[in-house]
Amino acid sequence: MNVELYFLGTGAGMPSKERNVTSIMLGMLAERGVYWMFDCGEGTQHQILRAPVKIGKLEKLFITHLHGDHLYGLPGLMSSRSYQGGDTPFTIYGPKGVREFVETALRVSDSHLGYQTTIVELEPGWEGVVFEDDQFVVSAAPLVHRIESFGYRIAEKPQKGKLDAEKLKALGLSSGPLFGRIKKGEDVELPDGTKLKAEKFIGPMIPGRILTILGDTQPCGHAVSLAKDADVLVHEATFAEHRKELAVMYDHSTAMDAAKTAQAAGAGTLILTHISSRYQGDEAEHLQEEARTIHEQTYLAHDHFRFDIPSRTP
Structure with missing residues (x-):
């Protein structure tokens, strides 16, 4: 099955000329024919116009936390999904308060959607499975941030071996x-x-892939447990290590914090995102260099960065 990460926005706090605010697409077109989205910062639907993805195929949205750079694009996205022929059910998962935000925005703007919407709110401190079907299990756990912030672990179930x-x-x-x-x-x-x-x-069972996408966070135990043995860990890297005091002050992580989490979890590939606008051009590349001193298999995401998650071998 072809599974691909597509980064629509990789900036932190507010958009810059180089990076829009946070949003990530998980494409599962080969088998499910749908996309899942993680966070939806302001301008996300504009980023989609320049991306090989379709809003109409968006099935689920997982919100990590309710700061604007992860949420403000949601009302526009939901309206555009309806205009662009999206008529299948759409489910939103996120911290308590996301329902009020969505319902208020749609009511005040007199927006009418042509599809069924389900909102699943996670209570503060909630930990466990938020979604499961015959292919995937999605779990969530709280992180350490100024407001309630969650990380998500998407685990593919083992697949039957190939017929000889x-x-x-x-x-x-x-x-x-x-x-x-x-x-x-x-x-x-x-x-x-x-x-x-x-x-x-029939050949041996094929182990499922594991993807972990974390919201904004300081280093913490749940970040490590969610990323345990993950094929790919997507982690914020708002600051370089010499700005560690700012990371602590604002409940964020440095690139080296992200690398240490990846190492502790035994994760495979680490992808850095949520980059402060103070790091432009080559300065941003320094974040990747820092992380690679600890976790060599690290990539720095940029807007419209794509990453394939290959199937595991038996």
């Missing part, structure tokens, strides 16, 4: 319904009485 079609063909069988039954894990009996055990023709 060549092994079946070696028995003189041709592809068809029988192959399909075995692929489903069903034992079959051939006309001559030969019994085929499905498990002998």
Whole structure:
């Protein structure tokens, strides 16, 4: 399954010429045909106009916290989704207060949506599963920030191994319904009485991928637990290490804080985002350099940065 991260906005606090405020798309087009979004800062729908994504295919939105640079783009996005043919159900997850924000904005602006909207609010300090189906489990836990801020862990469930079609063909069988039954894990009996055990023709289970996207936070235990063994960790890096005192003052992280969290969690790839506007051009690259002194597999996100999350091997 093709899973891709697409960064619509990577700035902190307020937009700059180089970076819009926070929003990330998770594309799952190959199998589900939808997008999930994480945060929706002001101007997000404008960023989408320059991105290969469609609002109409947006299925879920996960809000990490209620600061404006993560939230102010939501009313416009919801209205545009309706105008652009989005008629399927849309679910918003976020801290307590997101319902009041959405309902007030839509009521005051007299906006009418052509689709069903469900809002799931997370109570302060809430920890656990927020969504689960036969493919994914999404968990959340509180972080350490000036207001209630959550991180999300998206875990793909293990997938069945691949059918060894060549092994079946070696028995003189041709592809068809029988192959399909075995692929489903069903034992079959051939006309001559030969019994085929499905498990002998199916490869080992394929482990699911794990993606962790954190809201604004100081280093904390939940950041590490949410990122445990993650293939990809998306972590804020608002400041460089020499501004550590500001990071502590405003409940943010430095690039090195993010790298230490990735290391402690045993995460694979670390992607830095939520970059302060004080770091422009080459200055921003310094954040990546700092983090790589601790966690080598680190990337600095920029607006319209794409990252594929490859399937795990058995």
